[in-house]
Amino acid sequence: MKKGILIVISGPSGSGKGTVIKRLMELDRSFVYSVSATTRAPREGEKNGVNYYFIDKDDFRRRIDADMMLEYAEYCGNYYGTPKKEVNENLAKGRSVILEIEVAGAMQIKKKCPDAVLLMITPPDYATLEARLRGRGDNVPEEVIRKRLDTAKVELSHLSEYDYVVVNGDNMVDTAAHDIIGVVEAEKLRVARQSEYTENFFA
Amino acid sequence: MKKGILIVISGPSGSGKGTVIKRLMELDRSFVYSVSATTRAPREGEKNGVNYYFIDKDDFRRRIDADMMLEYAEYCGNYYGTPKKEVNENLAKGRSVILEIEVAGAMQIKKKCPDAVLLMITPPDYATLEARLRGRGDNVPEEVIRKRLDTAKVELSHLSEYDYVVVNGDNMVDTAAHDIIGVVEAEKLRVARQSEYTENFFA
Numbered sequence: 001m002k003k004g005i006l007i008v009i010s011g012p013s014g015s016g017k018g019t020v021i022k023r024l025m026e027l028d029r030s031f032v033y034s035v036s037a038t039t040r041a042p043r044e045g046e047k048n049g050v051n052y053y054f055i056d057k058d059d060f061r062r063r064i065d066a067d068m069m070l071e072y073a074e075y076c077g078n079y080y081g082t083p084k085k086e087v088n089e090n091l092a093k094g095r096s097v098i099l100e101i102e103v104a105g106a107m108q109i110k111k112k113c114p115d116a117v118l119l120m121i122t123p124p125d126y127a128t129l130e131a132r133l134r135g136r137g138d139n140v141p142e143e144v145i146r147k148r149l150d151t152a153k154v155e156l157s158h159l160s161e162y163d164y165v166v167v168n169g170d171n172m173v174d175t176a177a178h179d180i181i182g183v184v185e186a187e188k189l190r191v192a193r194q195s196e197y198t199e200n201f202f203a
Numbered sequence: 204m205k206k207g208i209l210i211v212i213s214g215p216s217g218s219g220k221g222t223v224i225k226r227l228m229e230l231d232r233s234f235v236y237s238v239s240a241t242t243r244a245p246r247e248g249e250k251n252g253v254n255y256y257f258i259d260k261d262d263f264r265r266r267i268d269a270d271m272m273l274e275y276a277e278y279c280g281n282y283y284g285t286p287k288k289e290v291n292e293n294l295a296k297g298r299s300v301i302l303e304i305e306v307a308g309a310m311q312i313k314k315k316c317p318d319a320v321l322l323m324i325t326p327p328d329y330a331t332l333e334a335r336l337r338g339r340g341d342n343v344p345e346e347v348i349r350k351r352l353d354t355a356k357v358e359l360s361h362l363s364e365y366d367y368v369v370v371n372g373d374n375m376v377d378t379a380a381h382d383i384i385g386v387v388e389a390e391k392l393r394v395a396r397q398s399e400y401t402e403n404f405f406a
Contacts, residue, residue, distance in 0.1 A: 120394075126404055159401055164392045167400065179392060186389030189367045189382060191323075197370065198362055201329055 002196060004091040005187055006113055007031075008099045008106045009180075011121035012152035014132040016168045016176070020121055021100055024177040031184075032090045032097045037063070040078040053083065071101065071108035081105070096184055103158045110161065117187055118162040119180060120155075124169045205399060207294040208390055209316055210234075211302045211309045212383075214324035215355035217335040219371040219379070223324055224303055227380040234387075235293045235300045240266070243281040256286065274304065274311035284308070299387055306361045313364065320390055321365040322383060323358075327372045 011017030025033055037053040039060050048054050055063075060079045063069055072081025082099055090097050099109065109116050123129040133148050134140075159165060164183050168176040187193065214220030228236055240256040242263050251257050258266075263282045266272055275284025285302055293300045302312065312319050326332040336351050337343075362368060367386050371379040390396065 122400075122404075153405070156401075156404060159394055159397075162394050164389070165394050165397050165400060166392060179388075182385055183389045183392060185382075186367070186386045189369060189386060191362055191365050191368050194362075194368050197325075197368060198359075201325075201359060202356070 001092070001094050002193075004032075004094050004096040005184055005193070006087065006091060006097055006099065006109070006116040007180075007184060008101060008109050008116055008118045009121060010101060010103055010106050010118075010155065010162070011168075012123075012129070012155040013148050014129045014152060015121045015123050016132070016173065017100065017121045019173050020166070020168055020176045020180070021098065023173050024098075024180050027174075027177050028181050030096065032095045034082055034087050034090075034097050034099045036080055036101070037069070037083050038078060038080045040076075040080075070099075070112065071105040073102060073104045075102075082109075103155050107158075107161065115192070117164070117183065119164040119166060119183065120159055120162045121166050121168050121176065122156065122159070124167050128170065204295070204297050205396075207235075207297050207299040208387055208396070209290065209294060209300055209302065209312070209319040210383075210387060211304060211312050211319050211321045212324060213304060213306055213309050213321075213358065213365070214371075215326075215332070215358040216351050217332045217355060218324045218326050219335070219376065220303065220324045222376050223369070223371055223379045223383070224301065226376050227301075227383050230377075230380050231384050233299065235298045237285055237290050237293075237300050237302045239283055239304070240272075240286055241281060241283045243279075243283075273302075273315065274308040276305060276307045278305075285312075306358050310361075310364065318395070320367070320386065322367040322369060322386065323362055323365045324369050324371050324379065325359060325362070327370050331373065 009017065009021060021033070025031055035049060035053060037055055037060065039055060039057045042048065042052070042054050046052065057079065060081070063083070064072060068084055070082040070084040070087055072079055082101065082105070087097050087099070106118055110118060123132060129152055130149060133145050166176050166179045212220065212224060224236070228234055238252060238256060240258055240263065242258060242260045245251065245255070245257050249255065260282065263284070266286070267275060271287055273285040273287045273290055275282055285304065285308070290300050290302070309321055313321060326335065332355055333352060336348050369379050369382045
């Protein structure tokens with residue numbers, strides 16, 4: 001059985017990353033979306049095992065110590081991370097797994113899983129990014145918007161550590177989702193992922 | 204203007220490489236096929252500038268000395284090579300250029316043009332390769348077939364130096380051609396080919 005591909009997707013707030021991934025999952029049912037674990041409290045409407053696995057801090061720390069997390073980060077006083085078991089089981093079954101994670105987590109995956117594909121979803125330009133962040137709600141304080149723009153800049157400065165960039169233009173969600181599907185299809189043809197072919201050829 | 208992608212395609216005799224590339228050129232008119240230069244005599248029906256640029260040995264050697272060849276090799280007493288100028292002009296115009304060349308030439312390109320994409324077209328398995336080589340004509344001596352099979356083995360042993368492998372199964376020419384188009388589309392999204400995006404983003 002050929003191993004699935006681990007696809008790490010990051011993107012700053014305002015890239016439309018969530019919408020693109022949602023569309024991608026609708027267009028191609030072969031992908032598995034990895035549900036993260038977190039110690040933050042569920043928000044209204046969030047379901048355990050769907051949006052996140054909601055666990056307490058002692059439990060999360062125990063899992064870190066037992067090497068059960070593929071990556072994790074602390075953010076605003078809470079832990080966020082990827083449970084290793086489910087990801088590895090799906091990859092072994094030949095399913096491609098999508099991790100929607102921040103840059104810090106992506107860098108951990110890059111070290112631990114050198115055959116993972118790192119992809120960043122980005123806005124087409126700075127003006128679009130700013131327009132999207134301002135357009136989200138009328139009563140977001142200027143200070144918060146500034147902070148989000150600064151964070152986006154920092155995240156985009158890590159682009160060179162990613163393998164692919166998918167630009168998500170306004171009203172281009174389908175194009176961006178198809179771009180990602182195309183990247184995964186091409187990655188399947190990489191010689192480095194075809195050891196079975198070479199081994200079997202002269203068998 | 205964004206630079207085009209240089210695509211090097213190799214494949215042993217019996218891989219169906221020629222048929223796949225012909226179909227690829229029909230399916231996607233954006234590609235440019237690089238016409239090789241050779242010192243061998245034209246065969247019946249071959250046209251100068253279409254199948255090859257037919258030049259004499261002195262001329263070929265002069266071009267090697269003047270660094271006008273991107274790669275070249277000597278084969279059965281004749282030179283074969285890729286004229287540099289046309290390739291570079293098309294790449295500069297943003298066109299993706301296909302070089303259909305042997306392993307030795309591909310290795311030269313890999314050194315000189317690290318951003319070239321190396322792709323090998325292969326038969327699905329050894330039995331298919333043998334059947335295809337035997338099926339080509341009833342009066343091919345066993346010795347010639349053996350030699351072609353041996354050459355194919357040597358060429359396939361270089362697979363690990365290529366980036367992608369496209370398996371061309373029987374009656375799967377369209378699939379193989381679409382695979383190659385998909386690879387080129389995905390390569391366009393590589394961060395390493397997107398320096399313009401990064402440079403322009405904060406401009």
